[in-house]
Amino acid sequence: MGTLFGTRLACAGIPVTLVDVNQGLLQTIREQGLRCETDQGVLRARVQALQAHELVQPLARWLVFTKSAHTESALQSISHLIGPNTLLLSLQNGIGHIETLHRFAAAQQIAVGVTTWPARLLGAGQVHSLGSGKIRMMPRSGQIGAGFQDLCDDLNRAGLQSQIDPQVETAIWEKLAFNAAFNGLCGITRQTVDGLACPLGRDLIYQVLAEVVTVATANGIAVDVPRIHATVEDALHHHVGHQPSLLQDLLAARPTETDSIHGAVIHAAQRHGVATPLNAMLHQLIRLTEQRSS
Numbered sequence: 001m002g003t004l005f006g007t008r009l010a011c012a013g014i015p016v017t018l019v020d021v022n023q024g025l026l027q028t029i030r031e032q033g034l035r036c037e038t039d040q041g042v043l044r045a046r047v048q049a050l051q052a053h054e055l056v057q058p059l060a061r062w063l064v065f066t067k068s069a070h071t072e073s074a075l076q077s078i079s080h081l082i083g084p085n086t087l088l089l090s091l092q093n094g095i096g097h098i099e100t101l102h103r104f105a106a107a108q109q110i111a112v113g114v115t116t117w118p119a120r121l122l123g124a125g126q127v128h129s130l131g132s133g134k135i136r137m138m139p140r141s142g143q144i145g146a147g148f149q150d151l152c153d154d155l156n157r158a159g160l161q162s163q164i165d166p167q168v169e170t171a172i173w174e175k176l177a178f179n180a181a182f183n184g185l186c187g188i189t190r191q192t193v194d195g196l197a198c199p200l201g202r203d204l205i206y207q208v209l210a211e212v213v214t215v216a217t218a219n220g221i222a223v224d225v226p227r228i229h230a231t232v233e234d235a236l237h238h239h240v241g242h243q244p245s246l247l248q249d250l251l252a253a254r255p256t257e258t259d260s261i262h263g264a265v266i267h268a269a270q271r272h273g274v275a276t277p278l279n280a281m282l283h284q285l286i287r288l289t290e291q292r293s294s
Contacts, residue, residue, distance in 0.1 A: 010045035094260025113137030183246035
């Protein structure tokens with residue numbers, strides 16, 4: 001996601017610095033730049049690529065795309081770069097990231113949101129992103145200041161279809177439902193998104209969605225079921241060949257985000273006595289697959 005967003009932002013003339021712990025990756029990006037395959041053709045961009053300790057001046061804005069298990073260490077590595085006016089936007093999958101962000105910045109410096117932009121890593125600094133997506137975000141303070149409005153405007157300049165949405169918590173739960181279905185089912189079956197575009201695939205998707213919707217409702221979140229279904233059908237028709245991030249992680253024998261997706265659904269359900277057998281099964285199967293790959 002960092003490569004996708006970095007490429008689009010840089011192509012729009014917005015200065016970009018990519019920060020990672022992998023020195024080999026950063027060196028490749030410095031030498032070869034970024035490359036993103038899209039429906040409109042191939043986008044290429046040159047950006048600054050550094051490790052956190054190589055930066056000495058605070059940056060105005062950070063987009064947080066790390067896996068949930070790495071959020072704490074990633075923010076710790078840039079803590080010397082977070083000043084009182086630094087803005088942090090998390091577009092991470094799952095839920096439960098806010099508490100970590102609050103340990104490093106005040107509420108007025110933090111925004112959270114969701115994105116439905118697809119991205120599949122092809123190699124160092126190279127991604128495949130066919131189909132479109134959106135971003136919905138909202139400052140945690142509830143106040144839409146100039147800083148986050150400017151960030152939203154820049155994301156739109158890059159064609160990333162961003163909007164500030166006071167109902168972002170609803171959007172986060174709707175994305176959680178989407179991810180629980182697609183990441184879980186694609187990961188276990190080794191199918192791309194469009195591989196689930198069959199009667200059995202759709203049936204399983206909607207069963208998993210129904211569980212998450214029930215949990216969201218129990219937690220006081222009024223999700224828009226028709227909107228979720230429309231997003232599902234759009235993905236099945238247009239995210240052709242896309243491998244969700246959890247599938248990419250399993251294929252690469254990396255730890256997945258099932259804890260912040262299926263695990264988060266299960267924990268939220270347990271607080272209200274809601275049964276989630278499908279999410280529990282997906283969670284267990286993914287954890288088992290991770291153990292066998294380690």
